[in-house]
Amino acid sequence: MKEALLWEKLDDGRVICQLCNHFCTIAQSHTGICKVRQNQEGELVSLNYGKLIAAHIDPIEKKPLFHFLPGSHSYSIAAPGCNFRCAWCQNWDISQLNKANHPSRLAYTQPEAIVEAALNSGCESISYTYTEPTIFYEYVLDVSKLAKQAGLKNVLVSNGYMSDAMLDEYIPYLDAINVDIKAFDEKIHRKYTGAKLEPVLSNCKRLKKAGVWLEITTLLIPGINDDQAQVEGIAEFVATELGTDTPWHISRYFPQTQFQEREATPPVTILSAMKTGKAKGLQYVYAGNLGKGEDTYCPQCGKRLVSRSSVWLMENKIVDNLCPDCQTKIAGVWSGDGE
Ligand code: SF4
Structure with missing residues (x-):
């Protein structure tokens, strides 16, 4: 468990998670819609930090x-x-x-x-x-x-x-x-x-x-x-x-x-x-x-x-971001240096 980022405490012990557009208001001991962010005694924690599936x-x-x-x-x-x-x-x-x-x-x-x-x-x-x-x-x-x-x-x-x-x-x-x-x-x-x-x-x-x-x-x-x-x-x-x-x-x-x-x-x-x-x-x-x-x-x-x-x-066949035949630029990141 890890203390979550992006949340606010309310006066009554609930918290508002501001990580996604659900903006869940979460009562103590409860989780938000995603079920992996929980209000633990007025603090929002991430339950899945580093827990890879x-x-x-x-x-x-x-x-x-x-x-x-x-x-x-x-x-x-x-x-x-x-x-x-x-x-x-x-x-x-x-x-x-x-x-x-x-x-x-x-x-x-x-x-x-x-x-x-x-x-x-x-x-x-x-x-x-x-x-x-x-x-x-x-x-x-x-x-x-x-x-x-x-x-x-x-x-x-x-x-x-x-x-x-x-x-x-x-x-x-x-x-x-x-x-x-x-x-x-x-x-x-x-x-x-x-x-x-x-x-x-x-x-x-x-x-x-x-x-x-x-x-x-x-x-x-x-x-x-x-x-x-x-x-x-x-x-x-x-x-x-x-x-x-x-x-x-x-x-x-x-x-x-x-x-x-x-x-x-x-x-x-x-x-x-x-x-x-x-x-x-x-x-x-x-x-x-x-x-x-x-x-x-x-x-x-x-x-x-x-x-x-x-x-x-x-x-x-793209060369330097370009079509090799007509030299038109092809949108994208075609190599690791950002080109
Ligand atoms: S769904 Fe999860 S991430 Fe989104 S606001 Fe609710 S608790 Fe936060």
């Missing part, structure tokens, strides 16, 4: 980040818990707290050990992923500071629900982020995630403006967010508010053990959404879980520049 070496393309250090590996960690309740979550068994995955049952890993493991395994970055990194922020911040000193990049894979205060503090350490926009209808977003849509969108704008490399993902689920209005809404938002050079990953959904009520997304739905994204002017639209639609093409001359197979980089 997953640690793997992944290709960066798995995050997915397609325009950030392509072909590199990222040391990927997670602590249990989440501030959303998406019924279809593919990591449900580690994102939603239960007896088996409770932090009290997990061993503690020092931040230094993560950086050492990343360096020893040849990773160029550390990714805070699988569950929602916001809810183990104190650990993310400590590891990120050490990672920066060691020359490693920091990557978040997030639902984008962090508070302004967290972003104020963390953006200087953050190099790249993939934000999952889960729906583009306020009611639907609230119904299925338990959270508001607007803060997610406004955080995306802020991250882009701050110069953090940003890619967007949408998992298209039949009957929930695959209607044309929502697909067009996301495409329009990305194109106009984040820029047409922002990559958009549109992933195919497959039924999860805890959520069988929807069929797998038909491939034609993904292809149609990709078409919509391109019609809105997006230069880099990718399919996920489809077996195609993963390559990068020059937005100017159409040359295939980066070939991928699932999450694996097969070939990268």
Whole structure:
């Protein structure tokens, strides 16, 4: 356990957590919505600091980040818990707290050990992923500071629900982020995630403006967010508010053990959404879980520049950030020196 950052004491012993946009008011002995931040005698503590439920070496393309250090590996960690309740979550068994995955049952890993493991395994970055990194922020911040000193990049894979205060503090350490926009209808977003849509969108704008490399993902689920209005809404938002050079990953959904009520997304739905994204002017639209639609093409001359197979980089023809044929600049962070 570790004293939490970003909270305020109330006169009656309750506390307000200011880490994410839920801004939970928490009575003594209770936890917030994420279940991993608890009011202990008027002090807010993080229950999952350093309590890792997953640690793997992944290709960066798995995050997915397609325009950030392509072909590199990222040391990927997670602590249990989440501030959303998406019924279809593919990591449900580690994102939603239960007896088996409770932090009290997990061993503690020092931040230094993560950086050492990343360096020893040849990773160029550390990714805070699988569950929602916001809810183990104190650990993310400590590891990120050490990672920066060691020359490693920091990557978040997030639902984008962090508070302004967290972003104020963390953006200087953050190099790249993939934000999952889960729906583009306020009611639907609230119904299925338990959270508001607007803060997610406004955080995306802020991250882009701050110069953090940003890619967007949408998992298209039949009957929930695959209607044309929502697909067009996301495409329009990305194109106009984040820029047409922002990559958009549109992933195919497959039924999860805890959520069988929807069929797998038909491939034609993904292809149609990709078409919509391109019609809105997006230069880099990718399919996920489809077996195609993963390559990068020059937005100017159409040359295939980066070939991928699932999450694996097969070939990268980009030279000095440019298309080698027409010299068009390709948005992204293509090498470790920031170019
Ligand atoms: S991180 Fe968010 S969900 Fe968790 S206690 Fe704080 S405000 Fe609530």
